[in-house]
Amino acid sequence: MTQESHSPSSERAHYVRVPAPWVAACSDTGQRHQTNQDALCLAVRGEPQREAVLAVADGVTTAEGSELASLVAAEVAVQQLVEQVEAGVATNVAFVQAFASANDEVLAAAEEPSACTLITALVQPGLITIGNVGDSRAYWLGDDRSCVLLSTDDSMAQARMMLGMPRDEAEQSSQAHAITKWLGRQATNVTPSVVTLQPEGNGWLLLCSDGLWNYASGPEAMSDVFQDQLRRNPDPAALAESLVGWANDRGGKDNITVVVARIEQ
Numbered sequence: 001m002t003q004e005s006h007s008p009s010s011e012r013a014h015y016v017r018v019p020a021p022w023v024a025a026c027s028d029t030g031q032r033h034q035t036n037q038d039a040l041c042l043a044v045r046g047e048p049q050r051e052a053v054l055a056v057a058d059g060v061t062t063a064e065g066s067e068l069a070s071l072v073a074a075e076v077a078v079q080q081l082v083e084q085v086e087a088g089v090a091t092n093v094a095f096v097q098a099f100a101s102a103n104d105e106v107l108a109a110a111e112e113p114s115a116c117t118l119i120t121a122l123v124q125p126g127l128i129t130i131g132n133v134g135d136s137r138a139y140w141l142g143d144d145r146s147c148v149l150l151s152t153d154d155s156m157a158q159a160r161m162m163l164g165m166p167r168d169e170a171e172q173s174s175q176a177h178a179i180t181k182w183l184g185r186q187a188t189n190v191t192p193s194v195v196t197l198q199p200e201g202n203g204w205l206l207l208c209s210d211g212l213w214n215y216a217s218g219p220e221a222m223s224d225v226f227q228d229q230l231r232r233n234p235d236p237a238a239l240a241e242s243l244v245g246w247a248n249d250r251g252g253k254d255n256i257t258v259v260v261a262r263i264e265q
Contacts, residue, residue: 042078069109069114103190121205131194132152133154151195
């Protein structure tokens, strides 16, 4: 697989990656942060069939060194998933091992280990598998206008929703964005939640950090935003960049990272 990841630190304020015509990503510092603590990594194969391993990591802002932690986590997870899938390791096992390796490398990357979240996607013919620790997200947006939130946040807001609190209320409640799982310093559980989707038709896979979904959290809201940007920017690279721009236009209160992949059966 062809692999692309971050820009050097001096270039991480805003960058776009297009490893294949059907996959693109954009990451941006946003309007309120000094550095971009998000990172991404993409590995894509076009022949004999479309396959990809995609990752978005979001550094924990309160942990010093999170810019490095996110970079290490995304790159190690993608590399490990590529190697293990090619070696025939069972998918669930491959995700668990990849996240464990990413955690180990985050801890080893600096004298004072930092922390980050991580979401990954394995795209294979007829199947999408998502692994997640933290609160970056994966959405499926079908050409039939369906929108499904594939991942489950590890956050206080999600815990309150599981107890019956409505999404809008939970996500506005005290410490809503406090995460309950992460990689790196003081992490106690780095086993990812793993879910699969067998798309029934064509559509788009979206991975994003909370810098995007902060402004369109629920599937219906995200669908409205995505479809509006898609009408204006059908090319994956332009679409990824326009989604980042949309979040910046709404305040850009966090770093913003978007990965889009066009899925066709």
